[in-house]
Amino acid sequence: MRIVVALGGNALLERGERPEAGIQQHHVRQAAEALAPLTATHEVVLCHGNGPQVGLLAVQSGADPDLAHPYPLDTLGAQTQGMIGYWLAQALRGAGARRPVAALVTQTVVDPDDGAFAHPTKFIGPVYDEAQAARMAARHGWTVAPDGPGGQAWRRVVPSPRPVRIVELEQVAHLLRGGAAVICAGGGGIPVVEDGNGRLCGVDAVVDKDLTAALLAQRLDADRLVVLTDVPAVMSEFGTPRAAPIARLRVADLDESRFPAGSMGPKIAACRQFVGATGRPAVVGALGQAAAVLAGTAGTAIVP
């Protein structure tokens, strides 16, 4: 099968952990142990998130205005593609991947009129308390918002426009045909807009990697979209004592509004998009159970 795997940026850095290179590379090696076996029998495209990483680079990039002005999010997103692509490629090889691994710098075209530019919703970077968040917002011109219930944890939020087109799609397909596993569209792809002459220009945003993975899976004619995260399955009555994993969901029965934005919401939206467009299943589950999730013995299958 040809599969497109979406891997959360949080899989590389758990909430509350210090964003050290060594800690992230440790998580990357764990992820690679789960993912490498998939390359033995499948054509694999891997699309990783970058929320914690791009946010950290944004803080560091803006910390000393005497050195340079902060770099825009398209450029910082490109930096995270290089860094995480390198870590993953090296770790997949180390974990015994049966194919060579190629990490490709990837741009994603978005619509300059996307309403998301006026309504930032994507959380990036470190967690602050409310007072710290207010100071960072004032100092850097950020928008900040509470991340999660209770209003204890605040983070920077940035626009997350919908992915419209993957610029390097043909190169991804070509690398797959050549037998490589391909890491691409990290952080949802570097967000760019296209002018009337076909020229591309970066924009200050972070695309949702689950939606980009769904678009990639559609355009690459993939057999499965595989959304890997830190929960074992989509849960019914999530957040209540009656919460229970759902093994199988018909796409017609999906109700995105039941899933909070920023966590399961975009994953469900991505699955709905892929299954609706292709009639093929999407699966959601825990990174550590990747093979079982793909085999249908763990996680949630979303079917036509």
Added chain:
Amino acid sequence: MRIVVALGGNALLERGERPEAGIQQHHVRQAAEALAPLTATHEVVLCHGNGPQVGLLAVQSGADPDLAHPYPLDTLGAQTQGMIGYWLAQALRGAGARRPVAALVTQTVVDPDDGAFAHPTKFIGPVYDEAQAARMAARHGWTVAPDGPGGQAWRRVVPSPRPVRIVELEQVAHLLRGGAAVICAGGGGIPVVEDGNGRLCGVDAVVDKDLTAALLAQRLDADRLVVLTDVPAVMSEFGTPRAAPIARLRVADLDESRFPAGSMGPKIAACRQFVGATGRPAVVGALGQAAAVLAGTAGTAIVP
């Protein structure tokens, strides 16, 4: 023809300029205007430097120890591959490149016993005066050295081991066969060492991109190595009033000791390696004259 182009990191940021994203992207667009025409008739592999960029990221990465420890140079080099690869790919397309452009994250195997690890020589990052340099060295554990004559300008120096093998060579070749222009091995490639089991591990170094370009050109069976820089040609009696451009040099007549380390020295060494190994010419010249340098009407040709 199949050509491998080495492009200096200084082409993206002139000495003394602030390392702003906008300034570098401006230079990248100028470089792309010179390079895009080559893609009309040639298979092009582009290998860029990253000295100013990886050094800036190292300063920013280490600036706030409460946030995170400084990331190692392999990881920071990977970040620069994403960033510069993105800038170049976008600009080449904007400048009318006749092929799709693919930027590939690339690892370069080096020898852990390379003497360079004990003798750092590669300049990276900002220029300091002697007192600032001493303070930065004490604070961050850097080695610093005067860059250029007079001892006015000091910079951090890091080990620059010789490139031994390009890990993603087959993927580069495959992308070329598919018709893409390929940006790869940025910053000379992310430096890694190989253990007895074939596992790769990053090391704290910056490889010389001219030597990596020469290795790439050899292994890809390229027809020309094209070394582009900010001087119009190799000069005889460089630095004297009698300095004059040399149009053609036999590899047997090359004397690397006449060219200072850190600038023309590694370029000459790279040309000697390629010409010696393949019997094909290497050319050296100004980025703005790229097409003329390749055609042999500008710059210096180094021949068997």
